[in-house]
Amino acid sequence: MDVENRLRISGHAETKVIPDRACWTVTVRAEDGDRDAAFRRCAAAREALVERLEAIEKGGVSAGRIAVAEEIEHYFVVSRELRTEVADQLKKTRLPEGVIAQIGESIGEQRRRRRCFSATATLGIDVAVAVSGAVPHLLVAEDVASSSGPRFRISGGEQIADELRARAVENARSRAAGLAAAAGRKLGRALVISDRDEALADLAGAAAAHAPAPVAGGAVRAMRAMSLAAPAGPAGDGSPIVMEIAPEPVELGETMTVVFELVDRD
Numbered sequence: 001m002d003v004e005n006r007l008r009i010s011g012h013a014e015t016k017v018i019p020d021r022a023c024w025t026v027t028v029r030a031e032d033g034d035r036d037a038a039f040r041r042c043a044a045a046r047e048a049l050v051e052r053l054e055a056i057e058k059g060g061v062s063a064g065r066i067a068v069a070e071e072i073e074h075y076f077v078v079s080r081e082l083r084t085e086v087a088d089q090l091k092k093t094r095l096p097e098g099v100i101a102q103i104g105e106s107i108g109e110q111r112r113r114r115r116c117f118s119a120t121a122t123l124g125i126d127v128a129v130a131v132s133g134a135v136p137h138l139l140v141a142e143d144v145a146s147s148s149g150p151r152f153r154i155s156g157g158e159q160i161a162d163e164l165r166a167r168a169v170e171n172a173r174s175r176a177a178g179l180a181a182a183a184g185r186k187l188g189r190a191l192v193i194s195d196r197d198e199a200l201a202d203l204a205g206a207a208a209a210h211a212p213a214p215v216a217g218g219a220v221r222a223m224r225a226m227s228l229a230a231p232a233g234p235a236g237d238g239s240p241i242v243m244e245i246a247p248e249p250v251e252l253g254e255t256m257t258v259v260f261e262l263v264d265r266d
Helices: 035-054 081-090 097-105 131-132 157-182 196-211 220-224
Strands: 008-016 021-032 061-077 109-128 144-153 185-194 248-266
Touching: 008 157, 021 131, 035 109, 035 185, 061 081, 081 097, 109 131, 109 144, 157 185, 196 220
Parallel strands: none
Antiparallel strands: 008 248, 021 109, 021 144, 061 109, 185 248
């Protein structure tokens, strides 16, 4: 490449966007002494929760498969004679009655038995922020074992990124035109357009090899931050409980590297 007639320069563009989608992960759980019954109870709880959530936004819930596991508990088996003998010996000490009882329970042979069968299913919730305030109170249910969220995301992220890349190229062209004019030249064609600066990438890779593991910082906190207002509507009137969920703006940016041809002025 004729480097004397080339100008390599980077341009940057950024914007702030408020996430428009709120996401939760929910686990539904049911227990029963019978495997099939545990499965059926979990399936019923899952379908009931999906139905309530679908009323907020249709298509906003994805339900996973139901997994059934055997719950085991351990216990001790000991003869009454041995336990009585040990208890009599312990009573001669100054140990509290509660401690003596605990020691007595731990004497003997440890065995295991089935406590029950537990069935669990995981649900993913992805709804518009505008209606997400109706979700939290639905997750406070007997069959909901755990929930995490909300996490926020931006729909149409690729379209926003494409727009930022185009603006970054325009920024690079504007900067390059000024530099070319200062050198008594003018810009020709754009020969190479890339979203990766090779030199900077090599430096970043070398630094990363010797750097400590990154810690989640401001960007993650910004994606999770929200404000929760008091429930809407008077208590006890039967109206749905709605919370105000307001994600913070997220800063997005794109950097493009462009190689321009330099030509002489007419």
